[in-house]
Amino acid sequence: MFEVSELSYCYPQSKVCAVDGIDFKINEGEIFGFLGPSGAGKSTTQKLLIKMIRDYQGEILYHGKPLHDYGNQFYEDIGVSFEMPISFSKLTAMENLEFFQRLYRKTVDVEPLLKRVGLWEHRHKKAGQYSKGMKIRLNFVRALLNDPKMLFLDEPTNGIDPVNSMILKDMIREFRSDGGTVFLTSHIMSDVDQLCDRVAFIINGKLRECDSPRNLKLKYGKRVVTVEYKEKGELLTKEFPMDDIKKDSFHQFLKTKDIETLHSGETTLEDIFIKVTGVALHG
Amino acid sequence: MARLAVLVKGEVSRLSKYGLFQATLVVTMFWLGAAWFMEEEMLERFVPLIFLLEATMMTILLVGATMFYEKKESTVNSILVSPVTMQEYIAAKVIMNIINSMISVVIISVAIYLMKGITFNYLLLVPAMIMVTIIHTLIGIKIAYMSLNFSSLLANYMVYVFVFLVPPVLAVFNVIRGVVTDFFILLPPEASNIILGAAFREAETWRLLAAWGYMLVLGVLVYRFMVKPGFDNFVMREAGV
Ligand SMILES: Nc1ncnc2c1ncn2[C@@H]1O[C@H](COP(=O)(O)OP(=O)(O)OP(=O)(O)O)[C@@H](O)[C@H]1O
Ligand SMILES: [Mg+2]
Numbered sequence: 001m002f003e004v005s006e007l008s009y010c011y012p013q014s015k016v017c018a019v020d021g022i023d024f025k026i027n028e029g030e031i032f033g034f035l036g037p038s039g040a041g042k043s044t045t046q047k048l049l050i051k052m053i054r055d056y057q058g059e060i061l062y063h064g065k066p067l068h069d070y071g072n073q074f075y076e077d078i079g080v081s082f083e084m085p086i087s088f089s090k091l092t093a094m095e096n097l098e099f100f101q102r103l104y105r106k107t108v109d110v111e112p113l114l115k116r117v118g119l120w121e122h123r124h125k126k127a128g129q130y131s132k133g134m135k136i137r138l139n140f141v142r143a144l145l146n147d148p149k150m151l152f153l154d155e156p157t158n159g160i161d162p163v164n165s166m167i168l169k170d171m172i173r174e175f176r177s178d179g180g181t182v183f184l185t186s187h188i189m190s191d192v193d194q195l196c197d198r199v200a201f202i203i204n205g206k207l208r209e210c211d212s213p214r215n216l217k218l219k220y221g222k223r224v225v226t227v228e229y230k231e232k233g234e235l236l237t238k239e240f241p242m243d244d245i246k247k248d249s250f251h252q253f254l255k256t257k258d259i260e261t262l263h264s265g266e267t268t269l270e271d272i273f274i275k276v277t278g279v280a281l282h283g
Numbered sequence: 284m285a286r287l288a289v290l291v292k293g294e295v296s297r298l299s300k301y302g303l304f305q306a307t308l309v310v311t312m313f314w315l316g317a318a319w320f321m322e323e324e325m326l327e328r329f330v331p332l333i334f335l336l337e338a339t340m341m342t343i344l345l346v347g348a349t350m351f352y353e354k355k356e357s358t359v360n361s362i363l364v365s366p367v368t369m370q371e372y373i374a375a376k377v378i379m380n381i382i383n384s385m386i387s388v389v390i391i392s393v394a395i396y397l398m399k400g401i402t403f404n405y406l407l408l409v410p411a412m413i414m415v416t417i418i419h420t421l422i423g424i425k426i427a428y429m430s431l432n433f434s435s436l437l438a439n440y441m442v443y444v445f446v447f448l449v450p451p452v453l454a455v456f457n458v459i460r461g462v463v464t465d466f467f468i469l470l471p472p473e474a475s476n477i478i479l480g481a482a483f484r485e486a487e488t489w490r491l492l493a494a495w496g497y498m499l500v501l502g503v504l505v506y507r508f509m510v511k512p513g514f515d516n517f518v519m520r521e522a523g524v
């Protein structure tokens with residue numbers, strides 16, 4: 001859907017580029033994630049993809065055509081959720097949504113969406129009186145107003161409680177099941193792990209890895225099995241290489257010992273991130 | 284066209300939701316209150332001035348305030364990831380201000396007639412008010428671009444008022460006299476004053492035509508070289524509070 005090559009952008013009056021020669025592809029029907037620490041260039045990349053920043057270097061192709069060639073009809077197709085609240089504070093949530101809805105040709109019924117994210121009973125409250133999490137949920141509904149084919153979600157679960165975070169993630173997955181494509185950014189490892197078909201690591205405006213979370217784990221995970229067992233009242237551990245688990249020696253070990261726990265040495269995305277970039281996700 | 288109508292409706296309804304429309308009404312009432320106590324001779328100079336201030340100062344202030352809110356609340360970003368174009372966004376601002384100016388025209392004209400029995404040439408007043416409002420909406424947009432936060436918005440506004448608006452106003456009350464005032468036509472508020480003034484008193488034709496021509500050209504230039512090129516940067520800039 002999107003093909004990006006050698007994309008660079010430097011903010012005016014800024015010496016270092018916020019996005020510095022990145023290449024990636026977003027396939028139709030997938031959830032593609034950007035994982036990176038604060039200031040890495042995630043939001044800037046999103047702004048480039050949604051044509052909010054136009055004077056970039058490099059190439060962005062949307063459905064094989066340069067993004068520059070698309071007029072404002074492009075926006076009928078996409079839904080955008082920003083990292084900050086984007087509602088008129090003195091208007092109610094419903095008035096906000098109705099206003100934005102009228103700007104599109106095709107729109108959806110907001111009632112089920114608002115009910116789903118738990119804002120229906122608060123729809124007549126002024127957006128300025130919403131809590132931070134409520135504002136972000138309202139942003140999410142705003143992004144879905146025009147029944148988009150593609151969603152851009154900048155830190156969609158940031159500042160949201162676990163229950164609502166689950167609901168949003170379910171909705172994002174459903175959006176994909178219905179044929180939608182998603183670009184999302186996050187610095188929360190578990191979000192990316194649970195949602196994304198493919199993830200790219202971004203740091204200082206550069207991409208490092210780009211693959212499915214599973215492949216990354218296979219690539220960087222330690223291929224070992226760790227066994228904890230009890231012997232003479234003492235808790236001991238032993239590691240076996242993954243390739244040995246078909247061997248008799250391993251089976252014999254399992255049979256004869258008093259096994260407490262068994263773990264495959266799966267590394268978290270966060271560990272992999274640190275390994276690849278040398279930088280921790282959180283300061 | 285339908286989208287533009289939605290934008291204008293949104294602008295107008297937000298004007299009262301954010302209390303800005305009420306604020307302009309208070310200012311209008313203040314001018315009318317002052318007019319109440321004026322003698323006829325003074326009033327003849329003062330009434331055109333009310334219209335001038337409404338279409339220049341109030342317009343810039345409204346544009347600045349709405350754009351400041353839209354930046355602060357990032358709603359301008361939200362509008363611009365919809366099919367709305369820059370031209371539509373700016374046109375909506377212009378039309379909103381024209382509507383506001385027309386409301387002022389009605390209120391002030393009716394009030395002045397009821398209070399003092401004074402009438403003037405409304406057929407000349409209305410187009411002049413529209414023209415002045417358009418120019419000052421565009422100037423207001425430029426001032427909003429230049430302002431990174433509310434205090435710089437106010438500062439830039441004050442600079443505009445003192446440099447461009449105060450001299451012609453002083454000339455109205457004969458504080459400034461002489462040939463220098465002939466060059467005031469180059470100040471947008473003075474050109475505004477001339478085309479508005481034609482609704483109240485005989486104007487020299489050449490001056491009136493020059494002022495209209497100047498306003499038209501100025502409008503095109505301000506849009507082409509100030510408003511249009513600065514827009515992307517304004518949208519992209521981090522919201523400054
Ligand atoms: N409007 C702007 N003007 C100038 N520099 C900016 C602007 N926005 C971002 N930057 C700079 O560009 C770099 C990347 O910022 P960006 O917002 O893309 O990071 P991010 O990955 O989204 O971070 P976060 O997780 O904190 O949202 C940072 O160094 C930031 O300071
Ligand atoms: Mg960001």
